[in-house]
Amino acid sequence: MHMADALISPAVGVGFWALSLGGIAYSAKKLKDNIEEKMIPIMGILGAFVFAAQMINFTIPATGSSGHLGGGMLLSIILGPYAGFVVMASILTVQALFFADGGLLALGCNIWNLGFYTSFIAYPLIYKPLIKHNKFVFLATLISAVIGLQLGAFSVVLQTYFSGISELPFKTFLLLMQPIHLLIGIVEGVVTYGIVKYVTMSKPEILEHSLGNYSGKVDGTFIKKIVIGFLILTIITGGILSWFASSNPDGLEWSIEKVYGKPELPEKEHTLTNILKSVQEKISIFPDYTFKKDESKDAEAGEEKYPNIDLGTTLSGVFGAFIVLSLTFLTGFILKTIKKKRPS
Amino acid sequence: MNFDREFFNLGYLDRLSYKDTIIHNIDARVKVIGAIAYIIAVLSFPKYAVIPLIPFFSFQIFSIIIGEIPISFIIKRIFVVSPFILFIAIFNPFFDRNTAFYLFNIPISYGILSFFSILIKFVLTVSIIIILISTTSFSGLCYAMRCFKVPEIFVNQLLFMYRYIFVLAEEAMRMVRAKELRSFNKKGLELKFYVKLAGNLLIRSLNRAERIYYAMLSRGYNGNMPYNKRKKLGFPDLLFILIILIMIYFFRFLEPVNSMGRFILRLIR
Numbered sequence: 313m314h315m316a317d318a319l320i321s322p323a324v325g326v327g328f329w330a331l332s333l334g335g336i337a338y339s340a341k342k343l344k345d346n347i348e349e350k351m352i353p354i355m356g357i358l359g360a361f362v363f364a365a366q367m368i369n370f371t372i373p374a375t376g377s378s379g380h381l382g383g384g385m386l387l388s389i390i391l392g393p394y395a396g397f398v399v400m401a402s403i404l405t406v407q408a409l410f411f412a413d414g415g416l417l418a419l420g421c422n423i424w425n426l427g428f429y430t431s432f433i434a435y436p437l438i439y440k441p442l443i444k445h446n447k448f449v450f451l452a453t454l455i456s457a458v459i460g461l462q463l464g465a466f467s468v469v470l471q472t473y474f475s476g477i478s479e480l481p482f483k484t485f486l487l488l489m490q491p492i493h494l495l496i497g498i499v500e501g502v503v504t505y506g507i508v509k510y511v512t513m514s515k516p517e518i519l520e521h522s523l524g525n526y527s528g529k530v531d532g533t534f535i536k537k538i539v540i541g542f543l544i545l546t547i548i549t550g551g552i553l554s555w556f557a558s559s560n561p562d563g564l565e566w567s568i569e570k571v572y573g574k575p576e577l578p579e580k581e582h583t584l585t586n587i588l589k590s591v592q593e594k595i596s597i598f599p600d601y602t603f604k605k606d607e608s609k610d611a612e613a614g615e616e617k618y619p620n621i622d623l624g625t626t627l628s629g630v631f632g633a634f635i636v637l638s639l640t641f642l643t644g645f646i647l648k649t650i651k652k653k654r655p656s
Numbered sequence: 657m658n659f660d661r662e663f664f665n666l667g668y669l670d671r672l673s674y675k676d677t678i679i680h681n682i683d684a685r686v687k688v689i690g691a692i693a694y695i696i697a698v699l700s701f702p703k704y705a706v707i708p709l710i711p712f713f714s715f716q717i718f719s720i721i722i723g724e725i726p727i728s729f730i731i732k733r734i735f736v737v738s739p740f741i742l743f744i745a746i747f748n749p750f751f752d753r754n755t756a757f758y759l760f761n762i763p764i765s766y767g768i769l770s771f772f773s774i775l776i777k778f779v780l781t782v783s784i785i786i787i788l789i790s791t792t793s794f795s796g797l798c799y800a801m802r803c804f805k806v807p808e809i810f811v812n813q814l815l816f817m818y819r820y821i822f823v824l825a826e827e828a829m830r831m832v833r834a835k836e837l838r839s840f841n842k843k844g845l846e847l848k849f850y851v852k853l854a855g856n857l858l859i860r861s862l863n864r865a866e867r868i869y870y871a872m873l874s875r876g877y878n879g880n881m882p883y884n885k886r887k888k889l890g891f892p893d894l895l896f897i898l899i900i901l902i903m904i905y906f907f908r909f910l911e912p913v914n915s916m917g918r919f920i921l922r923l924i925r
Contacts, residue, residue, distance in 0.1 A: 316737075318699070318778035322700050350869050357861050360824045363821050365854045368828055368853065370846065381854065406814070410669055416785055502847070506851030
């Protein structure tokens with residue numbers, strides 16, 4: 313699932329380069345402040361270990377296919393998030409250069425997709441809280457590996473979509489990517505758990521005084537900064553990209569258009585779908601992402617070629633982003649209160 | 657076996673990068689900048705562009721010849737990494753069926769155009785990376801990264817990692833061989849064996865890291881990696897980057913294919 317150069321636009325590539333380099337610089341600063349010089353050889357060797365472990369293929373039970381380790385979660389568990397992220401980034405760099413897996417411009421995207429989510433979302437927010445009492449270790453590893461990969465896969469889809477080079481409709485691509493990576497995530501989680509357990513059982517002291525312990529804390533301000541950065545990015549992209557999004561029909565509409573000759577399904581009166589549809593029309597504030605306006609105006613606007621910059625569309629894009637973000641914020645808030653209520 | 661092939665590739669690229677040709681001798685910083693400019697220029701073409709991309713192959717042809725890189729190696733590498741891109745690009749002809757033009761009465765759709773555009777961009781960008789890495793030593797690349805202000809910790813452990821990939825890969829190879837020799841006709845590695853094998857490798861790696869660290873300490877390591885002094889860019893380096901950038905500009909913005917085509921047509925008339 314390495315992103316390739318040929319699928320991204322320069323803007324997306326450069327944007328994610330900036331994000332990933334920012335992440336590396338921040339992690340490097342954190343490491344420099346907290347960690348002794350012993351870390352550098354250990355980080356380097358562990359990177360080489362993941363590389364070697366990736367070269368060995370194993371058979372996936374019940375499918376007959378073979379897979380290999382990803383390693384992001386394993387690195388975070390052993391090294392802690394900051395060092396884990398830096399090592400993952402360097403593994404991806406070597407892969408991009410020597411195996412032409414991914415590309416130079418797509419490297420930023422790949423570091424983000426495969427490194428950021430496991431190290432800074434799945435590890436601190438899922439793995440760490442779950443293993444607090446040394447219970448649920450298997451569950452914690454499994455869930456965090458799965459979530460890290462799901463987020464990564466989702467962001468591959470987003471990057472492809474925003475680059476606009478592939479014609480694959482957003483929903484179709486999403487439906488292809490997420491289930492595949494659910495499977496990969498489960499395998500990754502099982503393998504990661506197995507390796508960590510094997511090492512802790514046969515040589516417990518090794519993981520004791522290697523690093524995870526004192527570099528394991530992600531401080532809140534970093535997450536906060538990232539969230540704010542994301543907020544700004546989402547609003548900007550939501551605003552700009554909705555100009556493009558609305559004027560070409562998306563996949564489902566397109567296939568309906570092919571079958572029926574017009575973009576909406578032919579409607580029979582007084583059916584359930586009709587009722588649902590009218591309900592949906594009443595509920596949704598932005599039907600088809602644009603403010604309601606005169607039909608005649610719409611027809612005129614339809615003549616233009618695609619970057620038709622339209623205040624209504626932009627506004628609805630920004631609003632959409634805002635609603636999505638507030639929903640995520642709300643879910644996070646609810647989760648947090650639940651966690652607080654439960655005595656730990 | 658998959659393992660041997662990948663291991664071989666890594667060592668092969670490393671050996672390629674120590675040749676002594678004009679391209680190998682050019683400063684790594686210059687080559688990195690050139691490669692990035694090239695990739696951005698190629699990717700900035702509109703999605704239906706096919707013909708204007710063709711001249712960009714001239715960089716590959718030039719460096720394959722001058723840099724003595726075996727072309728079969730590059731082609732093999734491209735094939736190995738192509739499945740994902742093919743999987744995604746193959747959908748374009750299905751979803752974008754508006755006819756762009758007729759080629760000998762056969763309708764060519766926009767989807768087919770963008771499909772080929774993606775493929776060509778893919779081949780161009782992948783091959784330029786292979787060329788960059790097979791003409792530049794890894795330490796040179798790391799040096800370039802240092803000069804571009806990439807964080808020191810990142811570069812240092814990247815150097816470390818690269819050095820030990822070979823050692824650990826060899827170790828892994830021995831373990832896999834040993835397991836295969838003892839498992840008779842069984843093909844593949846089952847998950848539970850893999851976990852133990854990888855766990856064992858991890859223990860060995862961590863032990864090795866410990867030994868390396870002490871060995872480094874006893875040789876005066878204090879957390880800083882010594883580097884060569886900054887080299888100055890020479891005249892050939894500057895000339896190289898100037899030529900590269902001018903060529904990229906020329907191919908990107910002046911679209912020589914069209915004007916050349918017109919010129920030849922006029923000659924024929």
